Amino acid sequence: MIEPEHCALIIERYYREIFSYCYAKLGCSYHSAEDCTQEVFVVFFSKHDRLEETENIRLWLYRTADNVIKAFLRRTPPSVSLEESAEAMNIADSGGFDDTDESLLDVLEPDERKLLELYYDSDYGQRNEAAKRLGLSLPALYRKIHKIKKKLRAADK
DSSP: OOOHHHHHHHHHHHHHHHHHHHHHHTTSOHHHHHHHHHHHHHHHHHHGGGSOTTSOHHHHHHHHHHHHHHHHHHHSOOOOOGGGOHHHHHHHHHTSOOTTSOOGGGGSOHHHHHHHHHHHTSOHHHHHHHHHHTTOOHHHHHHHHHHHHHHHHHHHO
């Protein structure tokens, strides 16, 4: 069984490596790679108590990343570049969004929005400090962000 304290060390050691792997596999899509990397570590946190200290954690993370990427690609429609999107070009030509336009973020509570902003305004090294400022562990921060993303996906349908 892997101790929770050891989990933070595993994240520090492998986060950038797994992110780079996801980034390359997903065609250099930063946000998709970040989502998948986060999902890999959410799975890791949910199953770390079943893993043995002697297991090859790096190999396990890569296998999980492959599975997460496959699931992500199955559920994510192919993206369209801005140049190919008539709607995006109309928005660009008209000068952008109006303040009256509805935002998908409107479904979030103010504390959820603040948490999401804090998360995306920081890189991995800063997220540990951000979690501490919020009174959360890094795994708890990842779980909250994961729930917020699920809420946004559900509202987008």
